[in-house]
Amino acid sequence: MLALGTGLRQGEILALRWSDINFEENELKVQRTFKRVQLINRDNSKNKTELIVQEPKTKNSKRTIPIPSAIATELKRHKIRQAEEKLKAGDIYVDNDLIFPNAIGEPTDAKNITRSYKRGLKRDDISTTANVYTHVLLRQKIKAVDRLNDLFAL
Known part of the structure; x- marks a missing residue:
């Protein structure tokens, strides 16, 4: 829903944090993105990848975007469900403030x-x-x- 309602890129959505959302103004700030990069070994062989956080591609990619009210409502519901999932995960949950983390709080x-x-x-x-x-x-x-x-x- 968020992708369709805002036009954000997948990496931008996955890197969103709750602190990026202003529910009072129904807007969010795009400040970072996730990107998978290929790691190169000392022998120049490529065999591993890593997920990294980086700034958006261009200066204009750092932006504030309005959120449709229906999506803001759904995000609030999602935040409640996520709090319940955190409790179930217990001590293994890593709180990165991500809106769309995996089951243990790490980047998706x-x-x-x-x-x-x-x-x-x-x-x-x-x-x-x-x-x-x-x-x-x-x-x-x-x-x-x-x-x-x-x-x-x-």
Whole structure:
């Protein structure tokens, strides 16, 4: 919802902290982004990656964005759910003030979001496609049978 309502990039959303949100003004400040970088070993081989925090790409990327009131309301609900999750996690939870951390408070990896999104799309696309085309195919079959009836009605 936040991405659709604000146009923020994925890395910007995942790097948002609760301290970046002003609920009184319904706005948020984009001040950082997460980026996955390739680590290079001393022998110049690339085998590991690391998630880093960095400033947004350009000067204009650091900005204040209005939040639609429906999204602000949903963020408040999310904050309550997150507090409950913190309690369940107990001592292993690392409080980084992130709005969208993983289950133990660490930064969420964009790869995990992409994987979940693709799984959801695959599941929903199949059922949507099946529902639409089954309905369309049934109408087409009825039309085809009617045409056949017309051909054979001498």
